[in-house]
Amino acid sequence: LWKRWGKLPKHSANTSVLALPDKLLALWEGDRPYRLDLETLDTEGKDDLSQLQPGMPYSAHPKVDAQTGEIFNFGTILGAKPKLCLYKSDRTGKIIQMGEHVLKSVSIIHDFVLAGPYLIFFIPPIKLKVFPILLGTQCFSDALEWQPNGATQILIFDRQTLSLVSQQEAPPWFQWHFSNGFMDEQGNLAIDFARYEDFQTNRFLKEVPSGKTQTKALSQLWRSHLNPKTGELIDHYPLIEQHSEFPIVSPLEVGKPARYTYLSMHRPGTPLGEDLLNVIARWDNETETLEMGDPGLGSYPTEPLYVPNPETEEKGWVLTVIYHSSSHTSEVWIYDAHYLSDSPVCRLELPSVIPIGFHGTFANEHKKLGF
Structure with missing residues (x-):
């Protein structure tokens, strides 16, 4: 144990990537990003x-x-006075503006949402025990404690000034990921996200490496309406009852109303807590209908990636990496986004296995990963 004292968690750079015109960034929320060479993917440093x-x-x-x-992001600084740092970058990734907000307590903030002129954070009632992490006696996930009698903190910032507009408390819930946000015709904010009743997802994720999961951690796609001036939660309801995660919209519609949401789900009949997410799906916000792309029993897709068609914004493709457990192989499947329940339009066999992972991105090679 003494060998771990004072050692901070390793920078794993394993959560997502950001494609910029001249570099690729490997992201992890506990530190600065790692820069990778565009051609070789060699690590060049922080x-x-x-x-x-x-x-x-x-x-x-x-x-x-x-x-x-513009690229918006944040970082959480731990300590006696924890801070939420806000960043605005130009299209090259260079930070051109920063903001700062002192938090009431240390929690876990994994994601946020851009909605029109605002940046919105939902901070769950989770206590992070900082000292065990600093001493190296506990890993990050073990140092998190769900506070069932606590409140979700809602913070709304102006995207231009990065200053706080409003803050409010709401009933307790937890979320890892947001889908999208936008300002509606009434001037209120609509926020879509994958909502958990509590923090059982933390236990489920600990079980995943063992290959035997049993914790029931239900996540549903919800929509919240907020008054941006006061932070008040006007209403709050599920869009999809079934278990789902990793919701996204077209990158062209981030911060704006989007008809379709793409996400990962369980196929009908999958017992909650006993398997990984095994289908991808498209939710139609206008018709309130769901369409699934199912790779079959024993095959597991990564989160869907939406790739717009450069010739028309109304069309696009959905990409996912499929792991076939029976053959221990991986493929890239490409679907027509409007016909997700049909067979993929393309299947690309990969030379090696790609493990189930977190997040990715798509970038055009001829644009050197530009926007």
């Missing part, structure tokens, strides 16, 4: 994006405004 100082993390879920090219 990148400060022209502004990040040591100890200033850069989260794994940046939001890109497709029209302006």
Whole structure:
């Protein structure tokens, strides 16, 4: 045990990636990103994006405004006075503006949402025991404690000034991931996200490496309406009753109303807690219908990636990496986004197995991973 004292968690750089015109960033919410060579994927070292100082993390879920090219992100600084740092970058990734907000307590903030002129955070009632992490006696996930009698903190920031507009408390829930957000016709904010009743997902994720999962951690796609001026939660309801996670929209519609949400789900009949997510799906927000792409029993897709058709914004493709457990092989499957229940339009066999992972991105090679 003494060998671990004072050792901070290793920078795993394993959560997501951000494609920039001249580099690829490997992201992990506990530290600055690692920079990779575009051609060889060789690691070149940590990148400060022209502004990040040591100890200033850069989260794994940046939001890109497709029209302006602006990139928004955040980082949480631990300590006696925990801080939420906000970052605005230009399309090259260079940070051009920073903001700061002192938090009431240390929690886990994994994702946020861009909705029109606002940046929104839902901070769950989770207590992070900082000292065991700093001493090296506990890993990050073991140091998290769910507070069932606590409240979810809602923070709304102006995207132009990065200053706090409003904050409010709401009933307790937990979320890892947001789908999207936008301002509706009434001037309120609509926020879609994968909502858990509590923090049982933490226990489930600990079980995954063992190959035997049993914890029932139900996540549903919910929508919340907020008053941006006060932070008040106006209403809050599920869009999809079935278990789902990793919701996304087209990158062209981030921060704006989007008809379709793409996500990972369980196929009908899968017992909750006993298997990984095994289908991808498309939710139609207008018709309130669900369409699934099912790779078959024993095959597991990664989260869906939506790739717009450059010739028309109304069409696109959905990409996923499939792991076939029976043959211990992997493929890339490409679906027509409007016909997800049909067979994929393309299947690409990979030379080696790609393990089940977290997040990814798509970038055009001829644009050198540009936007």
